[in-house]
Amino acid sequence: MSDKLIIFDTTLRDGEQSPGASMTRDEKVRIAKALERLRVDVIEAGFPAASPGDFESVRAVARAIKESIVCGLARALDKDIDSAGEALGEANRARIHTFIATSPIHMQRKLRMEPDQVIEYAVRAVKRARQYTDDVEFSPEDAGRSEEDFLCRILEAVIEAGATTVNIPDTVGYSVPEQFGATIRRLRERIPNSDKAIFSVHCHNDLGLAVANSLSAVLNGARQVECTINGLGERAGNAALEEIVMAVKTRRDVFPCRVDIDTREIVACSKLVSNITGFPVQPNKAIVGANAFAHESGIHQDGVLKSRETYEIMRAEDVGWTANRMVLGKHSGRNAFRTRMQELGIEFGSEEELNEAFQRFKELADKKHDIFDEDLQALITEAGVEA
Ligand code: KIV
Numbered sequence: 001m002s003d004k005l006i007i008f009d010t011t012l013r014d015g016e017q018s019p020g021a022s023m024t025r026d027e028k029v030r031i032a033k034a035l036e037r038l039r040v041d042v043i044e045a046g047f048p049a050a051s052p053g054d055f056e057s058v059r060a061v062a063r064a065i066k067e068s069i070v071c072g073l074a075r076a077l078d079k080d081i082d083s084a085g086e087a088l089g090e091a092n093r094a095r096i097h098t099f100i101a102t103s104p105i106h107m108q109r110k111l112r113m114e115p116d117q118v119i120e121y122a123v124r125a126v127k128r129a130r131q132y133t134d135d136v137e138f139s140p141e142d143a144g145r146s147e148e149d150f151l152c153r154i155l156e157a158v159i160e161a162g163a164t165t166v167n168i169p170d171t172v173g174y175s176v177p178e179q180f181g182a183t184i185r186r187l188r189e190r191i192p193n194s195d196k197a198i199f200s201v202h203c204h205n206d207l208g209l210a211v212a213n214s215l216s217a218v219l220n221g222a223r224q225v226e227c228t229i230n231g232l233g234e235r236a237g238n239a240a241l242e243e244i245v246m247a248v249k250t251r252r253d254v255f256p257c258r259v260d261i262d263t264r265e266i267v268a269c270s271k272l273v274s275n276i277t278g279f280p281v282q283p284n285k286a287i288v289g290a291n292a293f294a295h296e297s298g299i300h301q302d303g304v305l306k307s308r309e310t311y312e313i314m315r316a317e318d319v320g321w322t323a324n325r326m327v328l329g330k331h332s333g334r335n336a337f338r339t340r341m342q343e344l345g346i347e348f349g350s351e352e353e354l355n356e357a358f359q360r361f362k363e364l365a366d367k368k369h370d371i372f373d374e375d376l377q378a379l380i381t382e383a384g385v386e387a
């Protein structure tokens with residue numbers, strides 16, 4: 001099995017399905033270029049049959065992107081496949097991603113189709129997509145609530161029809177890690193032609209498990225993960241790209257694969273997506289939150305000042321932050337206080353002077369939530385210390 005984990009970004013498609021996150025064509029092109037700088041393997045640019053605007057956006061992204069594969073989503077319908085094929089016509093490397101629901105609840109209540117009919121549609125869609133490109137992905141929507149025997153049947157049929165990637169979506173975020181990983185393993189073992197396709201996963205975050213489920217799938221043989229910047233996506237969102245990538249990179253001892261992402265572009269990409277969509281990133285968000293590399297408590301600050309590895313498992317610079325950050329607050333210790341003061345050009349004449357200033361700082365920190373450099377300057381001016 002390949003040791004390469006393909007990173008498939010769907011910020012521009014599933015991310016955009018997040019209520020209130022719609023993007024213009026030009027905004028999508030800007031994000032696509034940022035994703036290419038990040039060296040994402042596949043960019044799902046949109047759903048061309050959904051609207052003329054989406055069609056135009058996919059076409060514009062397909063023209064602008066040279067390295068990454070550009071993908072368009074299509075239901076298992078001729079008109080959707082043709083629309084995706086046309087929108088991707090000028091792409092350097094194009095993929096069509098077609099899907100149909102396979103869970104009993106979706107087949108009976110939404111599609112109102114018999115299982116055999118669903119397989120017929122899936123096979124037909126894959127064959128039609130192959131007329132446009134050799135790179136065809138198939139997803140059984142709501143796989144997380146589909147019967148395993150049926151998944152085996154439909155996946156075997158679409159691989160036979162020419163699908164080169166089979167993606168297992170946990171559409172409603174219903175799965176839990178151990179069970180989802182075991183499902184991926186069994187599907188790979190049970191489907192006779194499974195070695196002819198790459199197994200992919202696409203996890204939603206309704207139970208806050210999207211990243212954990214995706215990683216469990218990777219441990220069980222998935223070699224593509226579908227994800228979005230900042231975890232943007234329908235309802236509670238999709239698996240967050242930055243978390244998947246940094247987990248695989250940081251825990252090489254656990255994950256048997258590599259990613260080719262330029263991680264130093266992660267923060268810039270996160271900020272771009274946040275600015276364009278207007279969706280702020282929560283401060284404590286892993287990797288890209290403002291506090292992800294900030295230390296406030298005295299014990300932590302002292303440890304980090306002595307050796308960063310004491311409280312940091314990754315380097316802030318490796319994901320695109322300029323540096324880690326010492327935040328001065330009521331939990332901070334003397335060592336961090338002295339270091340920050342030195343950075344501001346303030347040296348204390350004696351230990352006594354430092355102690356007095358530190359005492360006043362603690363009193364201020366008890367009253368004031370955020371201590372800025374100006375507060376520290378004011379504290380020193382009051383005490384008459386020379387800068
Ligand atoms: O969540 C989902 O099932 C999807 C599919 C279209 C892959 O987004």
Ligand code: ZN
Nearest residue numbers: 014171202204
């Ligand atoms: Zn989805």
